[in-house]
Amino acid sequence: MDDRGGHDGGSFVAVRRISQGLDRSNACHTTDEAVAGSTAWLGRSLSCVCVQRKEGDSRPSFDLTPAEEDCLQRLQNRLDIAYDSSIPEHQEALKALWKAAFPEEELSDLISEQWKEMGWQGKDPSTDFRGGGFISLENLLYFARNFQKSFQDLLRKQEGDRAMWEYPFAVAGVNITFMLIQMLDLEAVKPRSFVGATFLKFLSENESAFDLLYCITFKLMDHQWLAMHASYMDFNTVMKSTRRQLERELLQDNVNRIEELPSYGLLTR
Template sequence: MPTSFDICAEVVAGSAAWLGRGLSCVCAQRRESDARPSFDLTPAQEECLQRLQYRIDVQYDSSNVEHQEALRALWNASFPEEELRGLISEQWKEMGWQGKDPSTDFRGGGFISLENLLYFARNFPKSFQDLLRKQEGDRALWEYPFAVAGVNITFMLIQMLDLEAVKPRNLVGATFLKFLAENESAFDLLYCITFKLMDNQWLAMHASYMDFNVCSLNFDNF
């Protein structure tokens, strides 16, 4: 019987599959030992980690033209049939932002959380649309807010992989750097897989909006 990780790796198939399988094995090993890994970063790993940390440190800036364009691009990828009336608009609530100004929701995840959503929309449009429009499974009347969930997933992955440290202090983070050195999109790919896994968990729980804070995904569920 396929595991949830196998299913999700198939949904975001191709280059994402190797990442999903690899981290799934690592997380199984982590349950057998709580010891902190002892390792040195290779020059390639250190360089890739520093570039990723630079992305993590960038806060969303509503006055930054690049950030504005990324937000517009996210809307166009999400609702190509509907013209956006403005960066501050009631329309954003359709996507699962808490209010009419999405910039207020980026505080927890920074600009990289917008980049993650945009990467998902552009590279795996079918899976993205399925999640955005809640097209799979037996859904509750009140569903989780899609966009806010996406920002939360970015924040959760950064913390779980210990990506703000000089070097990760856990096995999952240490192993992730090996994947990152092979593919600089590894964090974005892992984000896509994790979003799908979160949705699978949501459906398995028969959850509704009131369960949103409870339904947080961690690698122990893989």
């Protein structure tokens, strides 16, 4: 990981429903409206939430069926694609995300102050995709298209008794993609945990399982956020709680596919 050195250890600025972003450098960049807060909360959440194993830990290894191997390889191919603003397909996906999020508002340009309305760090969302790659954009777009009501509720913070300082929607989405990749150990040749092995079984039966799990996770995270009466600096704690809940649900004996996860019921189309 490179370090772009976004801060010198001092305070940064934050406001309610702030547009913030992150990359794997764990640097955090903010808008110019504000009050003083503490540093780089959302960037730090990646290392704190996702990397939970110690050096030397032994893990079980799980053999895969040919179907599971094929599905894992296809998913890993998606994980390897970085967002590239020069690729027309990527540009079109970003435009489609805007249209799905704000159908009543015309996007002036791919680089625009309007993106802050969605919770990106600034006027160019491409800088934020470094934390999750092109798949994090695909995840958001899948969510917007398949669970429109839940997507809009989270984007516009329409449900529940919200905190004065809210998490930024789009940046939280990139965090969720990254967390799932780490939780499921998707960059390994084969799974090294029961959670990862269980997910690959579901993936072999439904190639949209990762995108669907993303939607469930986003909604579950917000559900936990409200239940915990969380605010801006509690995001890391909420993500840890969300991960633990997902792991429990994936390992339930009566869950045989993603749609049977208890938290799937939180989603509305």
